Amino acid sequence: MPFRDLAIRAVQKATTTIPIVAMTDDLVGAGLVASLARPCGNTTGVSILASELNVKRLELLKESVPKVSHVAAFWDPGSGTFHLKGMEVAAKSLAVQLKILEVRSPDDLARQFEAARKWHAEALNILASPLLFAYRKTFIDLAARSRLPAIYQWREGAEDGGLMSYAPTLRDMYQRVTVFVDKILKGTKPADLPVEQPTKFEFIINLKVAKQIGVTIPPNVLARADKVIK
Numbered sequence: 001m002p003f004r005d006l007a008i009r010a011v012q013k014a015t016t017t018i019p020i021v022a023m024t025d026d027l028v029g030a031g032l033v034a035s036l037a038r039p040c041g042n043t044t045g046v047s048i049l050a051s052e053l054n055v056k057r058l059e060l061l062k063e064s065v066p067k068v069s070h071v072a073a074f075w076d077p078g079s080g081t082f083h084l085k086g087m088e089v090a091a092k093s094l095a096v097q098l099k100i101l102e103v104r105s106p107d108d109l110a111r112q113f114e115a116a117r118k119w120h121a122e123a124l125n126i127l128a129s130p131l132l133f134a135y136r137k138t139f140i141d142l143a144a145r146s147r148l149p150a151i152y153q154w155r156e157g158a159e160d161g162g163l164m165s166y167a168p169t170l171r172d173m174y175q176r177v178t179v180f181v182d183k184i185l186k187g188t189k190p191a192d193l194p195v196e197q198p199t200k201f202e203f204i205i206n207l208k209v210a211k212q213i214g215v216t217i218p219p220n221v222l223a224r225a226d227k228v229i230k
Contacts, residue, residue, distance in 0.1 A: 005030045005080075008043070016042055019190045021180045023173055025050035025128055027195050029082035036195045044190040045180060046173050049197050050128040051085040057151045057166050058087060060203070061123045062094045064164065064221050065149050068123045072099045072116035074139070076129035083127055109135060113142045124150035126157065136160060147213040158204040158229060163215065168198030202226040 008022045009032065022045035024030065029051065033039035036047065054073070062068055071091070075083060084100065091098035099119050101112040116124065126132050126139055136152060140161045143150040151157075151164040158165040176196055183193060206229040210217055222228060 005032065008032055012041075012043060018042065019044075019184045021045045021177055021184065021190070023177055024048065025079065026082055029085075030080055033195055036197070038191070039193070039195050040191050042190050044193040044195055046176050046196050046198070048128070048168055048173070050079075051082050051087075053153070053167065054083055054125070054127045055086045055090045057153075057164075058090055058096070058098075058125050059094065060164065060166055060221070061125060061149065061151050062096060064151075064205075064217050065123055065215055066218070068096065068149070070097050070099070070120055070122045071125055072101055072119065072121035072123075073125040073127055074101050074103050074112065074132060075127045076131045077102050077104060078131065079127070079129040083129070103132060103135070106135065106138075109138050109142070113139075113146075117146060121148065124148055126150060126152045128153045133157075136162065144209070144212065149210075149213060149215050155202060155204050155227075158206045158209075158227075161206070161209060163206055163209045163213070165202075165204045167202060169200040169202050172200045173198055204229065 005024055008024060011020055020043040022043055025048050027033045027047040028036060033043050061071060087098060101115060103109060103112055124143055133154060136157050137160055149163045152162045153167050155165050180193060184190060203225050204227045205217055205225045208229055
């Protein structure tokens with residue numbers, strides 16, 4: 001379970017009456033609310049669409065490097081199995097073989113990366129997780145040494161030296177959270193506020209990294225980027 005889910009669950013255990021506005025990977029998948037439309041209880045907020053976006057990043061990898069046929073996905077088991085939802089189906093439709101590699105601690109990074117290399121991985125998908133985000137610079141260094149294209153969740157992955165990132169726009173989600181708080185302070189119950197999902201996303205490509213690892217991003221993919229780092 002990711003750290004933010006632990007925090008939300010701890011607050012839920014502490015109170016069933018004080019309103020809770022949360023923002024996390026998947027409020028429904030983590031069992032924090034009953035459903036998107038009817039959250040019930042005292043919790044509502046913004047759900048980041050983590051499992052759907054893990055699949056989207058796999059698709060972007062394939063579009064960016066069409067010859068890729070082996071993708072290693074690094075997964076934090078603590079984030080929940082719902083993070084893997086749809087990935088096998090998506091990989092099959094993309095004609096990509098997928099290998100899920102578990103990372104529970106820093107000690108797992110080098111070992112699992114070596115497992116990816118022995119499996120002949122041609123690209124890396126770093127799945128959504130606060131833990132994996134914290135290790136992003138290690139992933140970036142390992143990917144650079146092996147000249148492997150990798151896609152990350154948040155923009156820092158691309159800005160810190162990774163090839164690409166794709167995620168919801170955090171500023172927009174934070175603004176939605178403040179709207180929830182405002183409505184609750186004006187008397188609306190959390191149970192009457194459907195959970196929202198992001199509508200704005202940002203796709204960042206680091207062309208400097210692409211050149212370093214010998215990858216040519218197709219023009220149609222470049223044209224869709226919200227930011228290109230040169």
